[in-house]
Amino acid sequence: MSSSDGAHAPGRVAGPAFVLINPQMGENIGAAMRVMANFGLDDLRVFAPRDGWPNERAEAMSAGSPLYASARVTDDLEQALEGCTVLYATTARPRGMVKPVMTAREAMSEARGLIEAGQRPGFLFGAEKSGLPNELVARSRAILTLPVNPQFASLNLSMAVGVLAHEWRAGDPAPEEFKPLEEPADAVQLVRMYEHFEDELERAGFFFPPEKKPLMTQNLRNIFARAGLTEQEVRTFRGAIKALTIGRGKARIARD
Amino acid sequence: MSSSDGAHAPGRVAGPAFVLINPQMGENIGAAMRVMANFGLDDLRVFAPRDGWPNERAEAMSAGSPLYASARVTDDLEQALEGCTVLYATTARPRGMVKPVMTAREAMSEARGLIEAGQRPGFLFGAEKSGLPNELVARSRAILTLPVNPQFASLNLSMAVGVLAHEWRAGDPAPEEFKPLEEPADAVQLVRMYEHFEDELERAGFFFPPEKKPLMTQNLRNIFARAGLTEQEVRTFRGAIKALTIGRGKARIARD
Numbered sequence: 001m002s003s004s005d006g007a008h009a010p011g012r013v014a015g016p017a018f019v020l021i022n023p024q025m026g027e028n029i030g031a032a033m034r035v036m037a038n039f040g041l042d043d044l045r046v047f048a049p050r051d052g053w054p055n056e057r058a059e060a061m062s063a064g065s066p067l068y069a070s071a072r073v074t075d076d077l078e079q080a081l082e083g084c085t086v087l088y089a090t091t092a093r094p095r096g097m098v099k100p101v102m103t104a105r106e107a108m109s110e111a112r113g114l115i116e117a118g119q120r121p122g123f124l125f126g127a128e129k130s131g132l133p134n135e136l137v138a139r140s141r142a143i144l145t146l147p148v149n150p151q152f153a154s155l156n157l158s159m160a161v162g163v164l165a166h167e168w169r170a171g172d173p174a175p176e177e178f179k180p181l182e183e184p185a186d187a188v189q190l191v192r193m194y195e196h197f198e199d200e201l202e203r204a205g206f207f208f209p210p211e212k213k214p215l216m217t218q219n220l221r222n223i224f225a226r227a228g229l230t231e232q233e234v235r236t237f238r239g240a241i242k243a244l245t246i247g248r249g250k251a252r253i254a255r256d
Numbered sequence: 257m258s259s260s261d262g263a264h265a266p267g268r269v270a271g272p273a274f275v276l277i278n279p280q281m282g283e284n285i286g287a288a289m290r291v292m293a294n295f296g297l298d299d300l301r302v303f304a305p306r307d308g309w310p311n312e313r314a315e316a317m318s319a320g321s322p323l324y325a326s327a328r329v330t331d332d333l334e335q336a337l338e339g340c341t342v343l344y345a346t347t348a349r350p351r352g353m354v355k356p357v358m359t360a361r362e363a364m365s366e367a368r369g370l371i372e373a374g375q376r377p378g379f380l381f382g383a384e385k386s387g388l389p390n391e392l393v394a395r396s397r398a399i400l401t402l403p404v405n406p407q408f409a410s411l412n413l414s415m416a417v418g419v420l421a422h423e424w425r426a427g428d429p430a431p432e433e434f435k436p437l438e439e440p441a442d443a444v445q446l447v448r449m450y451e452h453f454e455d456e457l458e459r460a461g462f463f464f465p466p467e468k469k470p471l472m473t474q475n476l477r478n479i480f481a482r483a484g485l486t487e488q489e490v491r492t493f494r495g496a497i498k499a500l501t502i503g504r505g506k507a508r509i510a511r512d
Binding site for chain 2: 034035039063064094098148149153162170171172233
């Protein structure tokens with residue numbers, strides 16, 4: 001299997017295996033390959049796809065995912081499951097089997113712990129129409145079911161894969177490059193801005209009746225305190241106040 | 257909007273609104289409608305879909321989702337956002353804007369709290385190629401970004417909707433109807449089974465050398481303790497032991 005796609009950043013453990021059992025639609029196989037790569041998973045096995053392999057529709061929907069080439073596609077079930085030490089059966093139907101029932105979040109959290117302990121969990125996904133055969137549910141440690149609306153429960157196969165793939169990473173913090181570079185304003189910069197704003201409002205006759213000024217001031221300061229301004233935003237807003245007061249002066253001159 | 261699809265079980269709060277901005281592919285709109293209904297969400301707004309409306313591909317991919325009929329499809333942006341009190345901008349690219357950056361899990365958790373406080377959060381999804389316009393990111397309370405692999409970051413639009421829709425329900429416990437009805441075996445039933453098994457193993461000469469019997473017994477009991485047997489399973493396993501010992505007797509008679 002390829003590990004050249006950057007999914008394995010240093011210190012990041014390799015994810016679980018996903019195993020599609022008898023998938024029917026090439027589109028779903030391809031979409032599964034795409035979304036697994038999106039969330040940094042690279043161990044896909046495809047057991048006995050209905051339309052054979054290679055599959056043009058799968059390739060198109062995989063959108064260049066490295067998993068189109070690296071997935072293990074096989075008609076041998078034991079080869080598809082090779083190396084998996086713990087299986088999870090995703091299923092939409094109760095099976096009446098005595099087995100723990102987990103949500104995606106619970107199962108992926110358990111799987112992460114197992115991986116850290118040196119195990120290799122595999123998540124099994126059944127065919128679009130029929131789901132997993134009972135034989136494979138019986139071999140699984142737990143049943144994994146998604147919290148779907150019982151009145152509209154039929155989840156697309158690649159969506160189920162996508163939801164599980166996201167769960168693998170869902171606890172990661174938001175990436176650093178999204179964090180803004182600007183410095184947050186400190187309390188002194190903020191109070192100077194508040195006072196500038198309030199002085200101009202005072203001059204404009206905004207605080208009326210005067211005994212309400214403390215409450216009105218407090219309400220205005222609340223807005224900015226919640227917003228969490230940067231130094232640049234403080235400068236911008238003070239510029240806006242200045243422009244309004246000068247503009248007001250101009251307008252008054254024009255009207256007078 | 258329709259609320260006849262059972263998404264609103266008694267006591268369940270209505271979910272957030274999802275707003276697709278200029279979606280290009282009817283397939284993605286339909287897949288979004290399907291997966292929102294899967295996870296019990298019913299407030300979808302579609303602003304200015306590229307190929308107009310109605311859209312046959314969207315209808316086919318919606319797979320009978322009630323959202324195909326109930327979604328608000330409009331070319332008026334303010335109508336698409338109507339009623340939303342807090343916006344979240346889903347985006348794959350850093351925008352250099354000063355704004356909280358959240359994961360899907362963090363944002364949906366915050367949105368749940370806002371809904372309980374009477375607010376109506378809206379999640380904005382941009383077009384497949386171009387994403388959200390900066391104008392809408394600027395109007396949002398926070399940027400929401402998914403933990404994708406930077407080397408393969410392009411997530412299908414309907415997948416992004418699906419991952420967020422699942423987050424709405426991801427904390428729900430596994431449904432009751434999946435829980436097995438069988439009674440778990442109690443400690444006495446289990447120890448009788450253990451003793452039955454060990455007596456037959458003793459007779460068969462399994463515990464050799466004899467001083468290892470305590471450790472071997474402990475290892476065997478460990479297996480069953482981990483598995484968590486039901487009363488029925490205890491009966492089945494004791495039946496299996498009986499069959500093996502009788503079978504062994506028979507085999508021995510036949511060989512002798």
